[in-house]
């Protein structure tokens with residue numbers, strides 16, 4: 001057994017590699033969370049092989065023209081011809097603009113970074129607007145680094161931490177070492193590992209039966225998945241099952257790591273001292289972080305360029321989604337114009353639900369010849385940027401489409417609901433309120449139904465529950481009507 005893993009010098013701390021920038025451990029920013037969220041039912045654009053939108057596929061209902069346009073745009077992205085061509089989604093609120101952007105990123109693959117932000121996020125008292133935008137751009141650019149490393153890989157057959165008296169206090173115990181058994185198709189090996197590796201094992205939530213690898217010289221642990229020998233343990237599987245690794249437990253393996261440029265910036269940001277790559281290397285062991293400076297970004301870009309030239313790494317442009325883009329101001333738009341042309345630019349998708357409105361930051365006399373009212377422009381975006389955008393329109397849904405989306409959400413949220421309740425909600429959604437409002441009524445209606453019926457079995461949410469909810473919550477239209485009535489009353493007296 002190699003002493004590197006067994007020795008106490010084993011550490012799981014981020015390590016610099018030959019290029020001098022930290023690329024360890026694989027950061028979580030390229031992973032997607034899978035809770036039941038607003039867009040959990042969206043799994044892709046739902047297009048057929050010929051690029052036409054299928055009626056109901058991958059969680060998408062309706063919005064056929066927009067989906068087909070995005071499909072075409074996707075082909076452009078795959079050809080690498082996206083530079084300087086942002087996509088702009090425009091349409092009324094709740095018509096699926098965010099869902100479309102998410103579907104586009106899903107079509108690009110699970111390892112492609114997706115960074116979503118809202119225009120108003122750039123306004124902060126501490127960080128410059130362009131800095132916020134800059135870090136979002138870098139969060140949406142992935143780097144796939146391939147490295148050949150010495151590893152111990154196999155299915156965990158034993159995981160036994162050994163306890164010892166704590167030398168610093170009479171009470172409590174510490175872990176002196178941990179015994180890990182690893183099995184491959186070819187053989188098994190028992191490793192005696194440093195307590196710091198045990199911490200890494202716990203962080204990855206490794207249990208017996210998981211396939212893992214441990215890097216020999218850094219002690220970093222990565223859980224690959226659950227061994228497929230355990231595949232029929234449950235009826236519904238939430239796990240990724242992997243085959244038993246081939247070859248020896250101790251071997252050289254090509255590891256692929258997906259990180260974003262922002263992860264590299266954050267890992268290398270250090271207080272004071274020069275920001276050239278040598279200083280960055282020298283400061284690796286010191287704690288504390290500082291703001292990521294432009295100089296540091298340039299240094300990291302240089303190293304990344306070198307990696308790409310050497311064929312060690314590959315650039316993976318992700319999707320940067322800026323919702324409510326009309327909230328950005330002139331300064332941000334100017335920055336966007338420049339950043340879009342950079343060779344290291346992600347796919348940019350903008351969205352707005354506004355019509356013609358004032359471009360923020362132009363409302364003062366004298367600026368760019370504007371009046372105090374500011375410059376008005378479609379979607380609050382300057383004409384020069386608008387001119388570069390490929391604009392895709394989203395439409396309001398009809399009752400049938402709303403009904404199908406509601407059905408889908410009920411399935412995802414595990415809500416039992418009667419046909420007439422669904423029908424009522426879909427009519428409300430089309431005529432009086434919006435898709436979003438009726439979607440929001442689903443969970444409260446379920447809670448209301450359960451609180452009325454307790455544990456007695458029933459047919460789930462019914463029409464009465466929906467009508468009762470309508471008395472409790474107002475949609476935007478009814479709320480406006482109430483205010484108007486009040487206004488009329490005041491004017492009368």
Ligand SMILES: Nc1ncnc2c1ncn2[C@@H]1O[C@H](COP(=O)(O)OP(=O)(O)OP(=O)(O)O)[C@@H](O)[C@H]1O
Nearest residue numbers: 038039059060061063093094095096097098099353
């Ligand atoms: N065509 C569709 N198929 C299935 N679900 C949809 C569809 N369109 C919208 N949804 C769902 O409706 C909800 C609202 O959609 P979304 O947030 O994408 O709207 P939006 O256009 O971004 O709204 P806003 O302009 O207010 O930001 C989400 O839960 C979304 O997943």
